[in-house]
Amino acid sequence: MSRLTKTRSQLRLAWASLMNAPGFVTAVVATLALTLATLFVVLSLVNSYFLKPLDIFDESRMVVVEQQTTYQENTSSGFQSYQSIVHWLKNNQSFEQTFMINAAEQVFSNLDGQPKEDVLYVGAEYFELLNTPFLLGQGFNKGDTLEEVDNSVIISENFWQEHFDSDPNVIGKTLKTIGGIGNSGYTITGVVAGHFSPPYMIKAGSVEAWFPTSSDRRFFHTDDWQSPWTNTFGNLKLIAVLKPGITNEQVKTDLKAQIDSIKPEWLDNGGITDINPVVTPYREVELGNNDQLSLMMLAGALGLLVIAVLNVSTLFFSRALAQHKTLALQAVLGAKRKTLFNSILLQSLILMSISVSIALFLSVWGIRLFKVLAEGRLPLVNSIAVDTNLVLIAIVMCIALAYIFSIITAYLINYKTLNQQMQNSGKGGISQVSGRTVRLLIGVQMFVAALLVSFSVMVVSKSLETINRPLGSNTENLFFAQLFQPNNNSSLDERYVNAKKYQKILQDNEDIKGVALGHSPITARQTANSLTDVEGNSTIFFPSQGVGVEYFDLVGTKILAGRTFSEQAVRGETNEMLVSLSVAKWLLPNQDHTNIIGQNYRGLQDNMYEIIGITEDFNHPKYYDESFGRHIWWPAQPWSYMFIIEAEPGVKLTGKQVLNILSDASTNLTLWQFKDSQQEYDNLLYMSRLTVVLCCTLALFTLLLAAIGIFGVLSYNLGLRRYEFGIRMALGAKKARLFKLMSKEAVLPVLIGFILALSVMIVGYHSLQEQLVSWLILDVRLQLMAWFITLIIAMFACFRPLLLLIKAKPMAALRNE
Numbered sequence: 001m002s003r004l005t006k007t008r009s010q011l012r013l014a015w016a017s018l019m020n021a022p023g024f025v026t027a028v029v030a031t032l033a034l035t036l037a038t039l040f041v042v043l044s045l046v047n048s049y050f051l052k053p054l055d056i057f058d059e060s061r062m063v064v065v066e067q068q069t070t071y072q073e074n075t076s077s078g079f080q081s082y083q084s085i086v087h088w089l090k091n092n093q094s095f096e097q098t099f100m101i102n103a104a105e106q107v108f109s110n111l112d113g114q115p116k117e118d119v120l121y122v123g124a125e126y127f128e129l130l131n132t133p134f135l136l137g138q139g140f141n142k143g144d145t146l147e148e149v150d151n152s153v154i155i156s157e158n159f160w161q162e163h164f165d166s167d168p169n170v171i172g173k174t175l176k177t178i179g180g181i182g183n184s185g186y187t188i189t190g191v192v193a194g195h196f197s198p199p200y201m202i203k204a205g206s207v208e209a210w211f212p213t214s215s216d217r218r219f220f221h222t223d224d225w226q227s228p229w230t231n232t233f234g235n236l237k238l239i240a241v242l243k244p245g246i247t248n249e250q251v252k253t254d255l256k257a258q259i260d261s262i263k264p265e266w267l268d269n270g271g272i273t274d275i276n277p278v279v280t281p282y283r284e285v286e287l288g289n290n291d292q293l294s295l296m297m298l299a300g301a302l303g304l305l306v307i308a309v310l311n312v313s314t315l316f317f318s319r320a321l322a323q324h325k326t327l328a329l330q331a332v333l334g335a336k337r338k339t340l341f342n343s344i345l346l347q348s349l350i351l352m353s354i355s356v357s358i359a360l361f362l363s364v365w366g367i368r369l370f371k372v373l374a375e376g377r378l379p380l381v382n383s384i385a386v387d388t389n390l391v392l393i394a395i396v397m398c399i400a401l402a403y404i405f406s407i408i409t410a411y412l413i414n415y416k417t418l419n420q421q422m423q424n425s426g427k428g429g430i431s432q433v434s435g436r437t438v439r440l441l442i443g444v445q446m447f448v449a450a451l452l453v454s455f456s457v458m459v460v461s462k463s464l465e466t467i468n469r470p471l472g473s474n475t476e477n478l479f480f481a482q483l484f485q486p487n488n489n490s491s492l493d494e495r496y497v498n499a500k501k502y503q504k505i506l507q508d509n510e511d512i513k514g515v516a517l518g519h520s521p522i523t524a525r526q527t528a529n530s531l532t533d534v535e536g537n538s539t540i541f542f543p544s545q546g547v548g549v550e551y552f553d554l555v556g557t558k559i560l561a562g563r564t565f566s567e568q569a570v571r572g573e574t575n576e577m578l579v580s581l582s583v584a585k586w587l588l589p590n591q592d593h594t595n596i597i598g599q600n601y602r603g604l605q606d607n608m609y610e611i612i613g614i615t616e617d618f619n620h621p622k623y624y625d626e627s628f629g630r631h632i633w634w635p636a637q638p639w640s641y642m643f644i645i646e647a648e649p650g651v652k653l654t655g656k657q658v659l660n661i662l663s664d665a666s667t668n669l670t671l672w673q674f675k676d677s678q679q680e681y682d683n684l685l686y687m688s689r690l691t692v693v694l695c696c697t698l699a700l701f702t703l704l705l706a707a708i709g710i711f712g713v714l715s716y717n718l719g720l721r722r723y724e725f726g727i728r729m730a731l732g733a734k735k736a737r738l739f740k741l742m743s744k745e746a747v748l749p750v751l752i753g754f755i756l757a758l759s760v761m762i763v764g765y766h767s768l769q770e771q772l773v774s775w776l777i778l779d780v781r782l783q784l785m786a787w788f789i790t791l792i793i794a795m796f797a798c799f800r801p802l803l804l805l806i807k808a809k810p811m812a813a814l815r816n817e
Contacts, residue, residue, distance in 0.1 A: 011346060018347055028312050029355050031705070035308035036359035036397070041366040042301040044390055045294045048383045049287055055197075055383070057129040058241060061096075062282040063248065064201070065238035065255065070274035071530055071538030077278055079232035079528075079541075082219035083266070084259055084275060086146065088238055091258045094251040098240035099123025100213045102233055103203045107670060109486075110176040110185065111163050114670060117208035120198070121216040127154075129241065130199070135160075137171045137190030140212050146220060150212035153186035157194035159208040175209070178486050178670060186211065200379035201285050202235050203525075229269045230606075234525075239282065251279045271530070271538040271602075286379055289774065293378075296459075296775060300698055303452040307702060309404070310445050311709035316348075316405050344409050348402040356398040360386060377687055439749040442710055442798075446753030449706035450790055454761040456699040457786040461779035463688040463695075471681065472580075472618040472629070473522065474556040477513070477647045478677035480520035481658045483669045484640040492637060496571045499638035502662055506645060509661050511653065514646040516555075517548025517570065518636040522680045526623055529632060531587075532602040539601075542583055543620065543627050546636035547644075552615065554646055562597045562613025569635035577603060578613040578633040586630060604634060621684040625774055640672065699786070703793050710750070710797040746798040754791065 018025050056062060065088060067080040085100055092098070100123055107116045126132070127139030140152055153175050155164075164170045176185035198205045214220050219227045242251065255277035259266075266272050367384055374381050483502075490498070499517060506515045521543070528541035549565050551557070560581060569576040584593040596611050603609045617629025636642060647653045655674030662669055765778055 032355035033358040037362035039301040040363035061242040064285040066278040068276045080236040095240040099125040103235040118206045133193040154190040154210040307705045345406040352402040443749035443753035450757035456695040458776035463691040475677040482673040495638045516550035518551040521545040544632040546634045575609040577609040580631040582629040707797040
């Protein structure tokens with residue numbers, strides 16, 4: 001018989017054997033398929049973050065250059081000035097290619113509705129180094145310099161479809177922006193394919209159009225204003241390819257020497273005492289700290305897999321009992337030990353192949369769902385897929401699990417006595433799992449389950465803290481509108497008069513309950529400023545916002561001491577500011593915080609500001625772990641027209657409505673921003689709420705698997721010991737005696753596993769608290785509740801099999817019915 005024919009025959013026999021146990025097959029496949037599908041989705045994320053090469057020019061040599069600025073004893077990293085980035089761009093000995101990048105928003109005045117879109121200002125090398133695919137046209141001319149005005153623009157596929165109806169002749173058409181260079185507009189030179197993923201490090205990859213760096217009016221070609229050294233931007237970065245053989249330390253030395261060569265320009269400029277380059281590998285900046293999140297998710301998925309494997313192992317114990325007569329018959333007919341093992345292995349391999357195949361299929365849909373949930377909130381989401389790496393991992397796991405379960409089954413088979421099976425009714429052919437093995441299985445499942453549940457609850461605690469933390473402002477029925485008039489040369493006093501007029505018109509509308517001047521702090525991004533005291537000592541950077549006189553009453557932010565702004569401050573006649581309670585305590589750590597009122601600090605545009613009030617903390621959901629409620633409030637001087645609008649209950653305002661309301665007062669107003677504060681707040685809490693749902697699901701699934709596993713192994717063990725328990729019951733053993741016996745064999749391992757898990761959790765949390773504080777916290781009350789539920793479920797799984805056995809009559813147990 002050829003090997004192929006023999007293998008086919010063995011496969012048919014293995015398949016037929018499995019078809020005779022549909023319950024067993026269903027249980028194994030369902031348990032492993034769901035668990036492996038979860039693991040594969042997480043592995044696809046880990047693969048994207050750690051293994052899969054980025055689709056860029058040369059990942060090993062690409063770095064991101066940022067700036068660390070020192071103000072006396074305080075430092076600020078990640079906020080760059082144009083002067084330093086431009087100087088490093090033009091003066092360095094370390095880079096083979098490099099380009100600047102910064103984000104902005106632009107209103108396109110010649111398109112219907114004058115849409116405002118996210119844009120990037122980039123160098124021509126951007127498109128080559130990031131392997132940007134084009135549907136039409138090409139990138140910018142690499143020969144252009146920063147001193148030359150370039151009126152090119154490149155648009156995204158989405159922008160092309162939405163605003164140009166996918167016109168194939170769009171190349172050469174003109175886009176005009178409000179405040180752009182000249183009056184001729186920008187000429188479209190390319191359309192970027194929709195599957196391209198811009199760098200997540202810049203505004204989470206949100207971009208609809210690309211402009212040349214030289215057209216960024218915040219620094220280049222501005223005759224009437226020059227950006228100061230203290231005007232810094234978080235999205236402004238230098239991306240470079242290192243020359244071969246150059247290390248990051250050499251780059252830092254080079255760039256430090258370059259910036260020090262112009263030290264007279266920045267030293268003591270706004271309190272700056274030192275500037276240092278920060279050079280980081282491209283992948284590290286792109287991922288941020290989300291690589292830690294992926295590893296935490298992987299740990300949870302692997303924990304689930306351990307529980308599932310232990311669970312399925314119990315099923316294979318029972319399967320060994322069911323197979324022993326078949327195996328005995330094969331042994332009588334001359335089957336060798338290796339042949340019997342291969343027969344078991346084929347059955348396991350078939351089961352694992354089915355499970356892994358279904359898991360891969362489910363993971364494809366799981367990845368699609370994950371992309372929908374995480375798009376714009378996690379980096380490299382578009383690169384997540386079932387690729388070659390994942391398939392190879394799946395194949396390895398399929399083979400490994402098949403061998404593990406085959407060895408488990410083979411371990412229970414007593415080959416030496418199989419030939420006697422036909423004469424002794426099957427006695428002696430199966431080796432009973434030892435009590436120590438049973439206790440080990442129970443303890444390990446409890447340990448892993450309790451550990452997973454505990455860490456899931458800590459992550460949930462962190463998310464719930466963010467969700468339930470008072471914001472320090474109302475959001476319901478509040479809207480933020482920012483408008484401006486192009487080519488407006490009015491003085492600040494004239495603008496103030498117009499702002500009050502627009503405020504009155506909005507206030508008189510029947511759909512509007514209240515209006516205040518100011519900018520909403522409920523945004524995905526924050527601005528920050530430092531303060532300098534009268535002795536020249538600078539502070540750390542505090543989040544800040546410009547608001548008007550009525551703002552605090554309108555949004556419900558309490559003024560704890562002092563007063564709100566005066567009209568003179570909003571008109572620019574006096575310099576006033578309010579600080580949050582945490583800022584006051586930071587400024588006066590060992591004094592009564594109310595003593596800060598009346599003190600003066602140097603702030604915006606290097607002017608001296610008097611602190612006139614203290615507000616409650618503003619706890620931004622996204623930045624709380626950095627700012628801790630600290631916030632500065634500046635007077636909202638109306639260089640543009642910013643309004644916080646409270647609508648009447650049940651009224652849903654739109655930007656178009658606001659423009660229509662103001663149309664009689666001015667037909668030249670343009671809407672720059674319009675946001676629903678409640679929607680913005682919900683977006684900020686989206687990941688926290690999603691985390692709560694996912695972690696609770698993980699914890700419940702973990703408990704379910706663990707309970708089934710403990711129940712299964714005890715049911716198997718008691719099934720083999722029914723004769724023993726039957727004799728005990730027949731001889732008059734009371735239920736209490738049986739429960740005491742079960743406590744020793746099941747409850748004790750559960751408690752040991754549980755205590756070990758808690759010990760590991762507590763030690764791990766305190767050891768890694770600083771690294772994990774952004775992701776989880778220890779909430780004792782929530783943990784106690786979770787531990788109580790975990791123990792109750794575990795106790796139920798321990799005693800339920802015994803209760804089922806006790807319900808049987810003693811003689812029935814003796815007959816092994």
